[in-house]
Amino acid sequence: MAYPKIMLVDDTRLILELEKSFLKLSHVDVVTAGNGAEALELIRKDPPDLIFMDMHMPVMDGIACCTELKADPFLCGIPVVMLTTAGKEEDRELAKAAGCDNFLTKPVDRRLFLDLARKYTNAVDRREQRLPCRLPALFLVGKAPAAGLVLDIGDGGVFVATKERLLLHQRLRLALYLEGERPVLLELKGWAAWLNEEGKRVHSSLPAGFGMEFLELGEEESAALKSYLASLRPEEPSAS
Missing domain, CATH: 2.40.10.220 (predicted glycosyltransferase like domains)
Structure with missing residues (x-):
């Protein structure tokens, strides 16, 4: 049985590990990338069902990656949740213009992260450790x-x-x-x-x-x- 795939894109290893820990009780496969260019390469080989992507990254940032992704007719349907800086409305405007489907501000809140993930796939379990x-x-x-x-x-x-x-x-x-x-x-x-x-x-x-x-x-x-x-x-x- 194939599980839904969620991609996490961030250049900070600590953030990736935190987000992975949020999903440890869910019946999903998790794949990670360290920047937008690496993410695009992986997406084109095996498209995920949902992407959480940081806005500010080296090599290729989240805005450039999302813009290219949404311009591709074969990949534009993949939901993208952009991680933006809290309180910066201009970040949200940039993300919206790039075509992202939703926003999440840093520092990442577990409950909000899982609520957004579950909006796009019911395989995500929002529960705490049982x-x-x-x-x-x-x-x-x-x-x-x-x-x-x-x-x-x-x-x-x-x-x-x-x-x-x-x-x-x-x-x-x-x-x-x-x-x-x-x-x-x-x-x-x-x-x-x-x-x-x-x-x-x-x-x-x-x-x-x-x-x-x-x-x-x-x-x-x-x-x-x-x-x-x-x-x-x-x-x-x-x-x-």
């Missing part, structure tokens, strides 16, 4: 209850193992007890962000089920979830 667990859960498919087992959990969502068939982006309500000295019942709203179906596994290490992204998480639910996640994380060794 922690393993085994929590029985009930969820509603329409008005019908179904059983599942939560196998990982984070502050943005869960993975639910179940044989129940769902639709991608289907709205859900899920109820589960968070373990502890005083178990807490959580009733959560969300949607099926991705499906792990029999015969079409997105994540081969997980059983059939779905990834649920939380929606409308209230203060009480958020606090209870944060406390539970803290209890799952291993304690840092104390300094001797």
